Amino acid sequence: xxxxxxxxxxxxxxxxxxxxxxxxxxxxxxxxxxxxxxxxxxxxxxxxxxxxxxxxxxxxxxxxxxxxxxxxxxxxxxxxxxxxxxxxxxxxxxxxxxxxxxxxxxxxxxxxxxxxxxxxxxxxxxxxxxxxxxxxxxxxxxxxxxxxxxxxxxxxxxxxxxxxxxxxxxxxxxxxxxxxxxxxxxxxxxxxxxxxxxxxxxxxxxxxxxxxxxxxxxxxxxxxxxxxxxxxxxxxxxx
Amino acid sequence: xxxxxxxxxxxxxxxxxxxxxxxxxxxxxxxxxxxxxxxxxxxxxxxxxxxxxxxxxxxxxxxxxxxxxxxxxxxxxxxxxxxxxxxxxxxxxxxxxxxxxxxxxxxxxxxxxxxxxxxxxxxxxxxxxxxxxxxxxxxxxxxxxxxxxxxxxxxxxxxxxxxxxxxxxxxxxxxxxxxxxxxxxxxxxxxxxxxxxxxxxxxxxxxxxxxxxxxxxxxxxxxxxxxxxxxxxxxxxxxxxxxxxxxxxxxxxxxxxxxxxxxxxxxx
Amino acid sequence: xxxxxxxxxxxxxxxxxxxxxxxxxxxxxxxxxxxxxxxxxxxxxxxxxxxxxxxxxxxxxxxxxxxxxxxxxxxxxxxxxxxxxxxxxxxxxxxxxxxxxxxxxxxxxxxxxxxxxxxxxxxxxxxxxxxxxxxxxxxxxxxxxxxxxxxxxxxxxxxxxxxxxxxxxxxxxxxxxxxxxxxxxxxxxxxxxxxxxxxxxxxxxxxxxxxxxxxxxxxxxxxxxxxxxxxxxxxxxxxxxxxxxxxxxxxxxxxxxxxxxxxxxxxxxxxxxxxxxxxxxxxxxxxxxxxxxxxxxxxxxxxxxxxxxxxxxxxxxxxxxxxxxxxxx
Numbered sequence: 001x002x003x004x005x006x007x008x009x010x011x012x013x014x015x016x017x018x019x020x021x022x023x024x025x026x027x028x029x030x031x032x033x034x035x036x037x038x039x040x041x042x043x044x045x046x047x048x049x050x051x052x053x054x055x056x057x058x059x060x061x062x063x064x065x066x067x068x069x070x071x072x073x074x075x076x077x078x079x080x081x082x083x084x085x086x087x088x089x090x091x092x093x094x095x096x097x098x099x100x101x102x103x104x105x106x107x108x109x110x111x112x113x114x115x116x117x118x119x120x121x122x123x124x125x126x127x128x129x130x131x132x133x134x135x136x137x138x139x140x141x142x143x144x145x146x147x148x149x150x151x152x153x154x155x156x157x158x159x160x161x162x163x164x165x166x167x168x169x170x171x172x173x174x175x176x177x178x179x180x181x182x183x184x185x186x187x188x189x190x191x192x193x194x195x196x197x198x199x200x201x202x203x204x205x206x207x208x209x210x211x212x213x214x215x216x217x218x219x220x221x222x223x224x225x226x227x228x229x230x231x232x233x234x235x236x237x238x239x
Numbered sequence: 240x241x242x243x244x245x246x247x248x249x250x251x252x253x254x255x256x257x258x259x260x261x262x263x264x265x266x267x268x269x270x271x272x273x274x275x276x277x278x279x280x281x282x283x284x285x286x287x288x289x290x291x292x293x294x295x296x297x298x299x300x301x302x303x304x305x306x307x308x309x310x311x312x313x314x315x316x317x318x319x320x321x322x323x324x325x326x327x328x329x330x331x332x333x334x335x336x337x338x339x340x341x342x343x344x345x346x347x348x349x350x351x352x353x354x355x356x357x358x359x360x361x362x363x364x365x366x367x368x369x370x371x372x373x374x375x376x377x378x379x380x381x382x383x384x385x386x387x388x389x390x391x392x393x394x395x396x397x398x399x400x401x402x403x404x405x406x407x408x409x410x411x412x413x414x415x416x417x418x419x420x421x422x423x424x425x426x427x428x429x430x431x432x433x434x435x436x437x438x439x440x441x442x443x444x445x446x447x448x449x450x451x452x453x454x455x456x457x458x459x460x461x462x463x464x465x466x467x468x469x470x471x472x473x474x475x476x477x478x479x480x481x482x483x484x485x486x487x488x489x490x491x492x493x494x495x496x497x498x499x500x501x502x503x504x505x506x507x
Numbered sequence: 508x509x510x511x512x513x514x515x516x517x518x519x520x521x522x523x524x525x526x527x528x529x530x531x532x533x534x535x536x537x538x539x540x541x542x543x544x545x546x547x548x549x550x551x552x553x554x555x556x557x558x559x560x561x562x563x564x565x566x567x568x569x570x571x572x573x574x575x576x577x578x579x580x581x582x583x584x585x586x587x588x589x590x591x592x593x594x595x596x597x598x599x600x601x602x603x604x605x606x607x608x609x610x611x612x613x614x615x616x617x618x619x620x621x622x623x624x625x626x627x628x629x630x631x632x633x634x635x636x637x638x639x640x641x642x643x644x645x646x647x648x649x650x651x652x653x654x655x656x657x658x659x660x661x662x663x664x665x666x667x668x669x670x671x672x673x674x675x676x677x678x679x680x681x682x683x684x685x686x687x688x689x690x691x692x693x694x695x696x697x698x699x700x701x702x703x704x705x706x707x708x709x710x711x712x713x714x715x716x717x718x719x720x721x722x723x724x725x726x727x728x729x730x731x732x733x734x735x736x737x738x739x740x741x742x743x744x745x746x747x748x749x750x751x752x753x754x755x756x757x758x759x760x761x762x763x764x765x766x767x768x769x770x771x772x773x774x775x776x777x778x779x780x781x782x783x784x785x786x787x788x789x790x791x792x793x794x795x796x797x798x799x800x801x802x803x804x805x806x807x808x809x810x811x812x813x814x815x816x817x818x819x820x821x822x823x824x825x826x827x828x829x830x831x832x833x834x835x836x
Contacts, residue, residue, distance in 0.1 A: 048713060074715035082713070088706035090771075099703040102696040103715040111696075151715055302818075309821060311623055312567050316766050316817045319759055323810030330803030434803075442634065442755065445627060484638040487631045494628050495618045 001026040001187050002155055007056035009042055016042045017211045029181055029188045031198045034208035040191040041083055044157050048080045049073035060155065075103065079153030081144035083160045087132035094119065094128040096143055100150030118146045122176060137164050158190040162197045174200045257322035259440030261416055264325060265291050265423025266432040267333055284424045288417040295416025299409040322437065329434040338432055370421045371460060446490045465489065529679055533672045541671050547784045548678040549736060554764035554776030555685040556732035562771035563698060564725035565705025570629030572757035573636050574604045574730045578737025579747055583654055584646050593667045593742055600734040608730030612723045630755060637753030654745040667742040674743045681735060690773055701725055767816050769823025778825045786812060
C-alpha cells in the first residue's frame, strides 16, 4: 500500500535519513523503532508531506505522493498524529475531532455524529465538551488519534501515541488499533518506544539507526538480530 | 530611534507600538529641560536617555512582562493603549501646537563640496553614531550584553542557566527606551515637536527596522539609510508629499522576498 | 429560524429583545442619540467583518481602513462622476475590495508572511493607499471628495440620500445580516476549518485542510464585508479625505470593538462597539458637563479603559458576561 524507495533527507548537512526503503502492505500493522534521533519522525514527516525528500520516492496505492502538501496527502487517505501533540486548544474536544471529520463529510450534523462515535470508542466520550486545553497528556494523545481517525484514513501514521500512558491504558489503546485493523482493514504504521505495544501490535518491524534501516522482520526476528541488539537494545533500555 | 525598536523586538519579541510616542515624550522632556536649564539639547542626551531607561524598565516590568506569553494581538492592544494614553497626555500638557528650540548653531551650516548641510543635522547625526557605537559595544563586550543576547537566542536555555529573564527583559526594554530618549533629544535639535508626531514616527521606525531586519542592529542602521535614500529619491523624482509611498513600497517588497529583513536572521 | 439553530433559548430571547430595542430606538432617540446609535452599529458591523479574519481564521489585520476607504471611494466616485446609484456602486466596491484582499492574501500567504509581519504588511498597504489617494486627482486627492448633500426631508433610498433614520436602519440591517451570516459560517465546515487554522495551522493541514484556500476566503470575505461599511460611511458623512479614512488610527479604532468585546465570538463585536462608543460619547458628555475643554482628556481615559480590559479580561468582555448569564458564547 505504501512504498518507500531510497528515501534520503539532510538538514544542514546532517543526514537524517539515508537511502531508506520499505513497504507497508495493505491491512497490516507495522512499526518503526530505533533510538532517539534515528530519523523515524523525519520519515513520517516526509510521508505526510511536511518535508519534501531530497531524493527517493514515496508512493501510496501506486501513486507517487512525495511533493504533495500535507492536506493533499491527508485527502489521499493517510492520517497522522504528531509526536508533540497539537490540539486545537481553544476548541472543544468534539470540535477538534469534527475538523477531521469534515474531510469526508460536508454536513456539520453528520460530522458531529461521526466524531462523537470515534470519541466514544477511544474513551473520550465523557470529555467531549471540555476545551481541549484542559486535557491531560494521555488524553491529548487519544485526541490526536481520534482526529486522525475522523478523516477516515486508509493508512494511519502513529507517532508515539503510547508514550506517557499507563500499562492498562496502553493495552486499551492497543486493543482499539487491533479492532480497527480487524474490522475496517485499517493499515497502520507506528513509531513507538513502548516495546510492550510494539510487540503486541506489529507484524513487521523496521529498525532505524543513524538514519539507516539496519534490520527488518517479524518482532521475533528483530529482537534476536545481533546488529539490533548491539546498537539499540544494548545501548538504551527503553523497554 | 529605530535601533531602540530593533533592540526591543530582537530580544523581548514584543512589537513596541508605543515607540514613536515614547520618542515624543523624550522630545518634550528635552524641550522642558532646555528652557529650564538653558543647556544644549545634545548635552542633555545622557540624562534624558537615563530617564527614558527608567520609564522603559518600569513599563516592561509592570505592564508588559505579564503579557510575554500572551498572543500577539493582546500585546499589541496593550501597547496601543499605552500609546493612546501617552499621546493624549502630551496633548493635554503641551497643547497641539508645534514647539521647537533654537540653539546657537540653529542657523549655522557646513559646506561639504557642493552640498550645504545644516550644522544641527551634522551634530545630531554624530551623536546618533556615538549612541549606536556604544550600544553595539555593550552587546558585544559586556557580560550583561551577552546575557541579553542569550535570552534572545534561547528563552528556555537562558532560564535554565539561571538568568533572570524578566529582569533582563526589563533592562532591554529600558535600553531600547533609552535609545529612543537619545533619539528624541537629537531630533529636537532638528525638528519641532507636536504630540501627533508620535504615531507617524512609530510607523517610520517600523518601516526602517523591518527593512533592515527586526532584531538586527546593523540592519536598523542600514534600513534607516535605505529608507532615507528611497524617500529622498522618491521626493525628487515625484511629488515630495508622496515620498513615503516609496518607503512603504520598499517595505512591501522586503516583506515579501525577505520577511526577516535584509540583515535579519531567520527565525523558525 | 434554521439560520439561528444552535443558539440556546435564553440567547434567542435576549437577541430578539435586543433586536426589538434596536428597531424601536429611533422612535425615541434624539438626533444626537441616533448618530451615536449609528456609530455603534457601524463599529459593530466592521468589527464583525474584521472578526471573520482575525477572530475566526486568526489572521491579524491592522490595515482594515484600506477596505473601508476603497469601498467608500469606489461607490462615492461613481456616484459623483457618473450618478451611478450606490446600490450598483457597492458592487464595484465589493469587487475592488475583494480583489485588494485577494492580492494581499495571495502575496502574504504564498510568500509565507505571517504573524507580526503579516500585520505590518496590512498596515503598509493601507498607508500606501492613503498616500496614493492623496495624489489621485480623479477623487480630488487630499482636498477631499464631497457628495452633493440633499435636504433631509425626503428619503431617496435608491441614491442613499436621506435622513439619519434611514441610515440607522440600513446599518442595522447590515449588522443583523453580518451576525446571521457569521453565525451560519461558524457552524459550517468553513468555520471549523478557520478556527482550526487559527489554533494550529500545521495540525489543520495534517487533517486535510487546505490552509491557503481557507485563509484566502477569510481575507476576501472580510474585505468585501468591510467595503459595504465604507459605502454607507461615504453616503452618511458625504465627504471623504484620504488622510482620515485610510489612516492607521481608523484601522485601530475599528478593531477595538471586537478586541474589547471578545475576539472570535459572535456577540463580542456588538458588545465591544456598544461599550467603546458609549464610553467615548459618555466621556464627551461628562467633559461638557464639567466644563473641561482640553483636547485629549477623553482619549487618555479611553486608553486607560482599554488598558484595564486588556490586562484583566484578556478574552474580552463578552465571554465574562456570557458566563454570568450562562449562555454558551
